[in-house]
Amino acid sequence: MTDIQTTLTKTPKALPPSDKLGFGNYFTDHMFVAKFAEGKGWYDAQILPYSPIPMDPGASVFHYGQALFEGMKAFRQADGKVVFFRPEFNHNRMVEGAARMCLEAPPLDLFMEGMQQLVKVDERWIPSEPNTALYIRPTLIGTEGFLGVRPSKETMFFIILSPVGSYYGEGSKPVKIWTEETYLRAAPGGLGAVKAGANYASSLKAALEAKKKGYAQVLWLDVEHQGIEEVGTMNVFFVFKNEIVTPALNGSILNGGTRDAVVQLLKDKKLPIVERRITITEVIEGLQKGELLEAFGTGTAAVISPIGELHYRGKDWLINNGQTGDLSKTIYAEVTAIQSGKLPDTHNWITPLA
Template identity: 60%
Template sequence: MSIPVEKTSKPKIHPAPDQLGFGQFFTDHMFLMEYSEAKGWHNPRITPYQPLPIDPGACVLHYGQALFEGMKAFSQKNDDVVLFRPQYNCQRLITGATRLCMQAPPADLMLEGIQALVRTDQAWVPKFQGGALYIRPTLIATEAFLGVRPSKNYLFYVILSPVGSYYKEGLNPISIWVEEKYIRAAPGGLGATKAGANYASSLLAAQEAKKKGCAQVLWLDVTHEHIEEVGTMNVFFKIDDQILTPSLNGSILAGGTRDSVIQVLKSWNLPVIERRLSLAEILEAHSQGRLQEAFGTGTAAVISPIGEFQYRDRALIVNGRAIGPLAQKLYKEFTDLQYGEKPDTRQWLMKI
């Protein structure tokens, strides 16, 4: 498709690498494309970053038809800029849109728009290890009406944000609160989609966890007996030299990094098992000294070692609050690939 580009007349000042944090700055441009029943997907364009004109009656504002994705572009040591498994994220958005009764752009149109935008703002891609250009594709319902039904009009847009580490701890192990009061999702709900509603429902528990000195929440299922995921990440445990992660059950988000980690672990001939995991067995493994490591996986943090679980009035220390060898090896595996230190043998990278 032809994508016209309107360049900004007021370029922003690029922040210093040590100021980036996560999601605090946005680049100069954005990609937009609309859908209507009469025209289908149309009017793709790149414009200066600016507020969206949206009707106060838009369906997204009242009935929550909103879905997004997250991926990254990396600057490699040879100055190539690459995306990490963008096809996975595009397909996940399409799957989520079906669940929310939304019209998603075809994957090839999404990718074409994302690539064009990253090329336009390529100068914003951080050039240090640990930095990346975070890509936020978003799909919202824009038809103005009151009444509970799916919208007939949609806006797909993409914005970019130069980022450093997601957590202030960086690669240092984080503390996690085991949440027993609130739940993130239930069977038959939206837990397997990257819907905005999922994140709204998680905010109160995350806020309370931060007051306890924790970076994130360990979510349990609707029975409060089985482990699901950690805030913005999927979760893995190493117990008795086996790597365990909760199986996808319809209320857990199928993370692209999770999928990639499982593939890598299998290629290393390590025993990785996807199954239902109870909180009781994790507590027992810890009390018996069999819990060797725990870590989260996700686009934002890549690999995030867990040094402590705060459970009720107890602090369950994992590996002496130090990063474990498996988490360290996985982090190196992924960052070496993303920054061009090793060849892309799995064809996971897409060059811009």
Template identity: 75%
Template sequence: MKIQKTLTTTPKALPPSDKLGFGQYFSDHMFVAKYREGQGWYEAKIEPYGPFSVDPGASVFHYGQALFEGMKAFRQQDGKIVFFRPEFNYHRLVEGAERICLQPPPMELFMKAIHELVAVDEKWIPQDPSTSLYLRPTLIGTEAFLGVRPSHETVFYVLLSPVGSYYSEGTKPVRIWTEEKYIRAAPGGLGAVKAGANYAASLKAAYEAKQKGYAQVLWLDVDHEGIEEVGTMNVFFVFDNEIVTPALNGSILAGGTRGAVIDVLKSKNLPIVERRVTITEVIEKLQQGRLKEAFGTGTAAVISPIGTLSYKGKEWVINNNENGPLSTELYKEITSIQRGTAPDRFNWIVPLEKI
């Protein structure tokens, strides 16, 4: 499918690299394509960033048919533009779309969209350390109807946002609130899908945690015992005899950085285990001196050490609230591959194709 291009006549000024934050700025252009049952995909185009028309009766507004991905492009040290694991993001988008009954684009259209859009807005890719270009591929149901069924129409669009560190702490340890009242997802629900509904369910607890001075929420299962994930990140615990991350149980999102970290740990023959881990076990091993460090992993933050964990009215300090050696090593290895200063021994990097 040929992508039509209409370029802006009023380009925006680029924001300063040291003021980016996360998700505060959008590039000059966006990609949009439409799907209709019986017709297929049509009207693929790159156009100036701005509002587009969606019927007030669209299923995205009434029945929450919305799904997105988060991925990054980098300007490497030699100036080359690359994507980090785009095939992973495509396949996760397809799995999520099947779960909430949206039509995913063919892989060729997905890849063509991100390559051509980034090529058009290449100047928006910052080069400073700890910066990148964040891509937000999104699917929404756009058919207008008032009856509970899947939409017969889908819009696929991609936004670009130059970003810095996700957390104000940067790469320093963050403070995490363990949520004991609300739950993010239940077995058989949408927890394993990057659906807008998951994030809507998390907002109140995240807001309350930030009001208390915490960066994120540690989510527990329906029994408020098994650990699932940390807001925008998967979570890892470094015990004295093993490195543990919660097993994917259907209510935990399979993060791309989570998978990358597991690959790195296995390549080093370190004892990484995917299993159920409880908050009781974590606190007990911390009291016994057997919890060495803890960290979150995600596209936005990459690796984020956890320095303080609040649980049952008490603050538990991990590794003296300092960056641990393993999280530091993992951050350096993954970001060095992304930046092109270390060999891509896992074949994660895909160069930008200018079409």
């Protein structure tokens, strides 16, 4: 077991109303922090009151963007038990991302023990109402102070927690998506497959412009502005009459944990799920011919987000008449039922709070 020193806050916050949570607006009383240095290894693992982090102004995270994070959730089930959804998946992805970003990834025991103990300390923050959860944000940053383009020799790993409700203001209603043809989120050989802060920085401009036009998210295309990659904060699925398609993981698409779970659930149902390249032209043609029945995004934040409208080259295309599709409803109900304990966990996705 990892030795973690705990210092409890003397001024605990009042809990926010569960029906006013939104997403990422509140933070719990404590955070977990651990440090790594070359030649020293991991040290100084602590749970501390939530507070600013002292940082050298020359830290590589500021100058060279060495930062990546994970997104996961803890749930309070109907019997009161607290569980995590697929934390090992998130650790594995952090390890892979850290290698690409030249940062030191925390070992599994540090990752899991830090998360477990922090959530236990702040357990009162976990909401129990439907469609709520405790969002968990494990983060890695380069902290060595220097100027010169090379990897940091020091890494900080920290975890913060936030009680959350629906990600979108629309709740579970179908969202409107803008197809982006000017900006790129990622390119082959880049950071697209890594949950790096830089990916989100590069997406902000297009997302801001799309929201000004009344769209909730951006549909990102590849460098040829044809191949579909992902939707802002989500992976994406298209339900045709004869197959269900999600873009194949090509090195510039994030391997989402919810995406992975949905692919497995669709396979369990013997449905024709295919991971392959799909173009925006194919999607529009499918809509014109009446062969594209529905579309939805998948992600930790929103779980399943039905897409009701897609804008492409000056035209808004309704998908399923702007209504939530049957498969979207079914998959959302199944994932959330597993998370809440109403359905059995046949794939060992649930980890209990120890």
